[in-house]
Amino acid sequence: MGNYITTVAVNIAVFSLLALSLNIIIGYAGQSMMGHAAFFGIGAYTAAILTNKGISFWLALLASLIVSGALGAILGIISLRLRDDFLAITTIGINFVMVALFQNMKFFGGSLGMAVKPLTMFGKKATPMHFLIMLLILIFLVCMLIRKMNSSWFGLALASLRGDEGAAQSFGVNTNQYKILAFIIGTSIAGLTGGVYAHRMTFIFSSSFAFIVSISIISMVVVGGVGTIRGPLVGAILLGAAPELLRFADDYRMILYGGVIVLMMRFQPQGLLGENSFLMNKFNQYINPLLKRKGGEFNA
Amino acid sequence: MLLQQILNGIMIGSVYALTAMGATLIYGILRILDIANAGAYVAGAYFGWFIYLKTGNLVLAFLFSMMITGLIGVLIHRFIYAPILSKPRILPIVPLVASVGLFTLTGDLARLIAGPGTKAYNVDFGVDVINIGKLTVVPAWILIIVLTALLFTVLWLVLNKTKLGLAWRATAEDADIAKAVGINTNSAMALSYILGYGFAAAAGIMVGILYNSITPALGEVPSYKMLSIIVLGGLGSPVGTVIAGLFIGMVETMLSAYNLTFIPKDSVAFIVLILVLLIKPSGLISKTNNI
Amino acid sequence: MREIVKVEGLKMYFGGLKAIDNLDMSIYEHETLGIIGPNGAGKTTLFNTICGVYKPTGGKVIFNGQEVQGSPPYEIARKGIARTFQISKPLHDLTILDNVIAASGIHEYTGIRSFFKKSHTKEVLEKVHAILELVGLSHIADKKAREVSLGYLRRLEIARVLATDPQLIMLDEPCAGLSNYAINEITELILKLKSQGKTIVLIEHNLPITMKVCDRILVLNYGQKIAEGTPEEVQHNKKVIEAYLGEEDED
Ligand SMILES: Nc1ncnc2c1ncn2[C@@H]1O[C@H](COP(=O)(O)OP(=O)(O)OP(=O)(O)O)[C@@H](O)[C@H]1O
Ligand SMILES: [Mg+2]
Numbered sequence: 001m002g003n004y005i006t007t008v009a010v011n012i013a014v015f016s017l018l019a020l021s022l023n024i025i026i027g028y029a030g031q032s033m034m035g036h037a038a039f040f041g042i043g044a045y046t047a048a049i050l051t052n053k054g055i056s057f058w059l060a061l062l063a064s065l066i067v068s069g070a071l072g073a074i075l076g077i078i079s080l081r082l083r084d085d086f087l088a089i090t091t092i093g094i095n096f097v098m099v100a101l102f103q104n105m106k107f108f109g110g111s112l113g114m115a116v117k118p119l120t121m122f123g124k125k126a127t128p129m130h131f132l133i134m135l136l137i138l139i140f141l142v143c144m145l146i147r148k149m150n151s152s153w154f155g156l157a158l159a160s161l162r163g164d165e166g167a168a169q170s171f172g173v174n175t176n177q178y179k180i181l182a183f184i185i186g187t188s189i190a191g192l193t194g195g196v197y198a199h200r201m202t203f204i205f206s207s208s209f210a211f212i213v214s215i216s217i218i219s220m221v222v223v224g225g226v227g228t229i230r231g232p233l234v235g236a237i238l239l240g241a242a243p244e245l246l247r248f249a250d251d252y253r254m255i256l257y258g259g260v261i262v263l264m265m266r267f268q269p270q271g272l273l274g275e276n277s278f279l280m281n282k283f284n285q286y287i288n289p290l291l292k293r294k295g296g297e298f299n300a
Numbered sequence: 301m302l303l304q305q306i307l308n309g310i311m312i313g314s315v316y317a318l319t320a321m322g323a324t325l326i327y328g329i330l331r332i333l334d335i336a337n338a339g340a341y342v343a344g345a346y347f348g349w350f351i352y353l354k355t356g357n358l359v360l361a362f363l364f365s366m367m368i369t370g371l372i373g374v375l376i377h378r379f380i381y382a383p384i385l386s387k388p389r390i391l392p393i394v395p396l397v398a399s400v401g402l403f404t405l406t407g408d409l410a411r412l413i414a415g416p417g418t419k420a421y422n423v424d425f426g427v428d429v430i431n432i433g434k435l436t437v438v439p440a441w442i443l444i445i446v447l448t449a450l451l452f453t454v455l456w457l458v459l460n461k462t463k464l465g466l467a468w469r470a471t472a473e474d475a476d477i478a479k480a481v482g483i484n485t486n487s488a489m490a491l492s493y494i495l496g497y498g499f500a501a502a503a504g505i506m507v508g509i510l511y512n513s514i515t516p517a518l519g520e521v522p523s524y525k526m527l528s529i530i531v532l533g534g535l536g537s538p539v540g541t542v543i544a545g546l547f548i549g550m551v552e553t554m555l556s557a558y559n560l561t562f563i564p565k566d567s568v569a570f571i572v573l574i575l576v577l578l579i580k581p582s583g584l585i586s587k588t589n590n591i
Numbered sequence: 592m593r594e595i596v597k598v599e600g601l602k603m604y605f606g607g608l609k610a611i612d613n614l615d616m617s618i619y620e621h622e623t624l625g626i627i628g629p630n631g632a633g634k635t636t637l638f639n640t641i642c643g644v645y646k647p648t649g650g651k652v653i654f655n656g657q658e659v660q661g662s663p664p665y666e667i668a669r670k671g672i673a674r675t676f677q678i679s680k681p682l683h684d685l686t687i688l689d690n691v692i693a694a695s696g697i698h699e700y701t702g703i704r705s706f707f708k709k710s711h712t713k714e715v716l717e718k719v720h721a722i723l724e725l726v727g728l729s730h731i732a733d734k735k736a737r738e739v740s741l742g743y744l745r746r747l748e749i750a751r752v753l754a755t756d757p758q759l760i761m762l763d764e765p766c767a768g769l770s771n772y773a774i775n776e777i778t779e780l781i782l783k784l785k786s787q788g789k790t791i792v793l794i795e796h797n798l799p800i801t802m803k804v805c806d807r808i809l810v811l812n813y814g815q816k817i818a819e820g821t822p823e824e825v826q827h828n829k830k831v832i833e834a835y836l837g838e839e840d841e842d
Binding site: 003148149151152153154155156157159160163164166167169170171172173174175177178181185219275 | 642644662663665668670673674676681682683684685689691692694696697698699700701702703705706707708709710711752754755809
């Protein structure tokens with residue numbers, strides 16, 4: 001694979017993980033999280049600071065996961081007190097405040113950003129390919145995790161919480177507990193991704209974790225399809241590859257981006273591949289019967 | 301000097317309040333957070349700049365820019381938000397995401413049409429500064445404070461003394477009941493957008509004049525600061541918005557005047573917001589729809 | 592008969608409004624207790640206070656000898672009190688089947704441990720299908736809750752309640768807004784549950800239905816109990832007639 005393609009693929013893989021993890025919070029648990037990039041950043045800076053101090057990469061990754069997850073738990077606890085709109089705004093606020101901290105505190109390298117000790121693998125400096133493989137394994141694991149979640153009582157608890165908190169409580173769901181758990185799972189995966197990302201980039205800037213990045217992640221989830229596994233993956237691939245494919249039309253990139261989001265929300269808020277979307281309905285109508293006839297069960 | 305800073309704070313705060321007022325009016329009726337309001341602010345600044353460039357008449361620039369932007373707001377509501385809101389909501393954030401898309405779109409359209417660079421906003425007031433005792437006043441400040449006060453008076457009159465305003469208040473109170481008793485909720489929505497986007501446009505022009513420049517990125521800071529202001533103001537409460545706008549303007553000015561900024565001034569609004577929400581989860585002024 | 596719920600001096604105030612005002616009542620095993628009263632009498636608030644949605648301003652709710660007032664709703668539900676909602680609260684984007692399965696998991700929502708336990712097992716499906724059969728939802732089990740009509744949603748509410756294996760079933764106006772035909776069906780369903788020996792509390796505006804299915808009736812007005820007794824007793828109670836006919840005379 002060419003270096004350029006690997007680079008793009010790594011980028012898409014990073015965003016796939018971010019979109020999958022955000023989807024746990026907004027798609028499955030129904031919580032209005034608008035600041036996912038902050039937790040991505042928390043993970044990135046945690047891992048970077050630790051490996052720069054000489055701690056091993058793997059331990060640093062674990063720390064990224066734990067630190068982001070712990071801060072995510074705090075956000076989860078805060079969210080219990082806030083209604084939906086306020087939660088959206090608060091998470092936007094947290095994103096801005098985190099970026100301001102990254103940018104202004106010496107501890108985080110300040111406005112110049114922060115160099116990260118390059119990762120060595122098998123005695124050599126890790127290549128983009130190494131990172132790609134690592135990320136693909138993570139994506140696979142996260143997808144399995146979500147599948148497992150969806151077939152468990154945990155998944156039903158989140159679905160109930162998303163559907164109607166009052167109803168959920170009436171049949172024994174401690175909605176507060178599950179909200180916090182959803183935040184922890186989503187943010188810790190984002191943190192882990194940040195840890196990998198920091199070492200892939202070997203240099204991190206606060207701007208990589210800005211609110212606009214959160215918006216990109218949200219767009220991937222909603223363009224692909226909320227509350228599914230395929231949705232965030234497809235969203236990340238489409239929106240991650242689009243800027244590259246649209247290089248020729250660089251000037252119109254953000255316009256297209258904005259336009260696509262508005263049109264999606266207007267006409268297909270469930271996403272391209274979400275449940276009951278135009279494409280999925282066609283798929284179920286024409287292609288699924290064919291697959292079924294051959295004995296293959298489609299399950300994505 | 302304290303008085304100077306207070307004046308400064310009032311001026312900045314008025315602009316904030318004016319920018320956020322649109323979002324408040326829209327939230328009051330539609331219960332959505334319309335970040336695209338900051339797009340109206342950018343669009344308004346550019347329309348105003350263009351009209352002033354062509355005519356040299358500031359009054360015309362304000363009037364036409366506010367009208368055009370307000371009308372665009374009505375169209376956006378009619379063709380984008382209304383259909384989104386009429387469908388069962390997949391996620392609570394769908395309208396918010398749509399508004400972020402719209403906001404991105406406006407900023408970039410401004411860049412494509414007017415060019416990426418900074419445009420100078422040279423408005424000649426005849427004098428550069430006015431000195432009143434030890435107080436230094438820039439004419440633009442007077443313009444901003446007076447015009448904001450004027451616009452808020454108009455808003456107050458419209459909301460409290462006209463039939464349309466009554467419709468707005470009734471719809472904000474309870475849209476279903478308002479509809480049931482025959483109030484034209486559509487006209488209340490249109491009013492929200494005309495006034496809301498119009499006010500944002502005026503705020504955009506004012507900021508352009510104040511800093512003598514506009515860029516396509518003009519809306520970025522207001523887009524989120526506006527959100528914290530409308531929440532602090534109690535979501536949907538016009539009076540609360542004015543108070544919260546002035547409050548944030550004042551806090552920011554004081555912090556930077558006395559070098560208390562360990563954190564950038566633009567995140568002050570959010571820090572205040574997060575603190576307030578932690579202490580009082582329903583916002584500073586929780587009684588909504590209270591004119 | 593065993594008393595499974597005892598309410599003592601229950602108060603629920605919203606600011607100055609006394610939605611429940613010093614109420615004493617008992618619910619006995621296997622009985623069907625009707626709760627009636629004019630709009631705004633406090634019937635739904637009584638349910639919400641017993642079920643833990645609101646923390647009462649004062650008083651006690653004793654369930655099986657244990658004080659439960661102030662416990663969160665999910666704990667009270669797990670203890671065995673199940674209720675339907677006057678304004679039905681379906682999980683819109685789940686199927687009818689999954690709605691009921693979700694409710695049947697009442698004792699499975701144990702936090703992170705629930706991640707490792709499969710929900711759609713054979714036993715669960717068997718149990719839930721039996722409930723759907725009982726309430727007459729089998730034929731639309733795979734429809735999304737958002738696609739079905741109000742009558743079916745009311746039955747879904749009842750199905751969810753049954754799925755939790757409750758000791759006490761509380762129904763908040765299960766017939767409101769339904770056609771006569773649908774009302775009959777729901778009434779039949781309640782009678783069926785009654786014949787199975789279930790303990791039921793029923794809020795219902797429709798007096799003939801209440802009279803028909805209830806063993807005992809409690810009348811609320813302005814948050815206070817104004818009468819209690821058999822349907823005949825209540826029917827001829829002066830205060831009740833006043834409350835229903837001349838609400839203005841009250842104050
Ligand atoms: N959460 C609340 N906050 C404030 N007031 C409330 C609340 N819930 C109920 N009330 C008030 O308490 C009173 C009793 O309401 P409730 O819903 O219990 O009446 P109800 O008997 O169920 O009436 P209906 O027959 O209309 O269902 C009403 O005046 C209502 O406005
Ligand atoms: Mg009621």
